[in-house]
Amino acid sequence: MSPAKKSVKTSVKKSVKPPASPFYEVRRSKIQGRGAFAILPIRKGKKIDEYWGKRITHDEADRRYDDSEARHHTFLFVLDDDTVLDARYGGNDARFINHSCDPNCETVIEHGHIWIKAMKAITPETELTYDYRFEWQDDYEPEDVRYYACRCGAKKCRGTILRIPVYLRATIKQWLAGNDVPVPKKPKKGAKKVVKKVVKKVVR
Ligand SMILES: C[S@@+](CC[C@H](N)C(=O)[O-])C[C@H]1O[C@@H](n2cnc3c(N)ncnc32)[C@H](O)[C@@H]1O
Numbered sequence: 001m002s003p004a005k006k007s008v009k010t011s012v013k014k015s016v017k018p019p020a021s022p023f024y025e026v027r028r029s030k031i032q033g034r035g036a037f038a039i040l041p042i043r044k045g046k047k048i049d050e051y052w053g054k055r056i057t058h059d060e061a062d063r064r065y066d067d068s069e070a071r072h073h074t075f076l077f078v079l080d081d082d083t084v085l086d087a088r089y090g091g092n093d094a095r096f097i098n099h100s101c102d103p104n105c106e107t108v109i110e111h112g113h114i115w116i117k118a119m120k121a122i123t124p125e126t127e128l129t130y131d132y133r134f135e136w137q138d139d140y141e142p143e144d145v146r147y148y149a150c151r152c153g154a155k156k157c158r159g160t161i162l163r164i165p166v167y168l169r170a171t172i173k174q175w176l177a178g179n180d181v182p183v184p185k186k187p188k189k190g191a192k193k194v195v196k197k198v199v200k201k202v203v204r
């Protein structure tokens with residue numbers, strides 16, 4: 001009996017091309033490099049696009065991008081504790097959405113997918129932005145904060161793409177102004193601000 005003939009198919013890996021969102025196009029941005037600009041009116045709450053990219057581990061992301069460049073620039077998006085999306089590979093135009101400290105979009109994660117959603121009504125020609133909120137690391141120094149400098153131009157720009165813990169806000173302002181003051185003591189977890197009770201005197 002002759003062995004069953006194995007059907008040998010050449011394995012052609014189909015790369016799925018992400019669909020293009022009709023709501024925006026990529027142009028030069030005043031914030032940095034290229035950015036995403038609305039080309040249609042977008043209503044508040046609209047899911048504008050999905051953030052596409054190759055799913056990799058945090059360790060792999062650290063290996064690929066070690067922050068030793070003169071200026072910070074990546075297309076990484078943290079999905080969860082295990083996975084990061086690297087939009088340099090298999091990414092769509094959502095990778096060009098810049099950061100703003102006063103954004104018009106937010107990102108929502110649903111069933112392992114990252115969506116860019118309008119936080120307010122957006123008119124054509126407006127640049128789409130969301131807050132990157134890069135995680136703060138306790139060992140960050142003034143040069144790290146300056147490395148992640150923000151150029152969003154918003155009135156309430158915090159000066160950095162990093163998410164700043166409340167107790168460090170004043171310190172970071174100083175650092176960004178070039179005044180490298182020491183870091184204050186980190187408040188203990190669970191420590192609550194004591195609110196003084198105002199005892200109203202009843203004057204009869
Ligand atoms: C996902 S890319 C965004 C697209 C980028 N503008 C480009 O042309 O490739 C993220 C990078 O853009 C830059 N970027 C985005 N928003 C920024 C901001 N508000 N201030 C300074 N740089 C920003 C940083 O270099 C960041 O690492």
Ligand SMILES: [Zn+2]
Nearest residue numbers: 101150152157
């Ligand atoms: Zn900013």
